[in-house]
Amino acid sequence: MVSKLSDTERSTHLPKLEQQGWKLVQGRDALTKTYTFSDFNAAWGFMSRIALKADKVDHHPEWFNVYNRVEITWSTHECQGLSERDLGMVAFCEEIAPQKN
Numbered sequence: 669m670v671s672k673l674s675d676t677e678r679s680t681h682l683p684k685l686e687q688q689g690w691k692l693v694q695g696r697d698a699l700t701k702t703y704t705f706s707d708f709n710a711a712w713g714f715m716s717r718i719a720l721k722a723d724k725v726d727h728h729p730e731w732f733n734v735y736n737r738v739e740i741t742w743s744t745h746e747c748q749g750l751s752e753r754d755l756g757m758v759a760f761c762e763e764i765a766p767q768k769n
C-alpha cells in the first residue's frame with residue numbers, strides 16, 4: 669500500500685517543483701503542469717514516452733492535449749493523494765520535456 673507524502677516530504681519537494689511550474693490542484697491533492705511544445709509531433713512524442721513509462725511502472729497520468737499543449741496531472745488513486753510515485757513521474761516529465769516553461 670502506497671501512502672500519501674508526509675508534511676516533511678512535501679516541504680522538501682514542493683518548493684522546487686513549484687519553481688519548475690508545477691502547481692497544486694485546487695480542491696484535491698494533485699500536481700499539475702501545462703507544457704507547451706513546438707508542435708503536435710513534439711507534444712505527442714512527450715506523451716508517448718510518458719505512456720511507455722506509465723505502463724512500465726503502473727502509474728498513469730491524467731492529461732489533456734490540444735495540438736502543442738499538454739496539461740498533465742499526477743495523483744495516486746490508491747491513497748487518494750500525492751505519493752512518491754507522483755514525484756517519480758513528475759521528475760520523469762521534467763527530464764524528458766524538450767522545452768521548459
Ligand SMILES: C[C@H](O)[C@H](O)[C@H]1CNC2=NC(N)=NC(=O)C2=N1
Nearest residue numbers: 726727728729743744745746747
Ligand atoms: C491495479 C493497478 O495497479 C492500479 O490501479 C494502478 C494503476 N495506475 C495508477 N495510476 C495512478 N495515477 N494512481 C494509482 O493509484 C494507480 N494504480
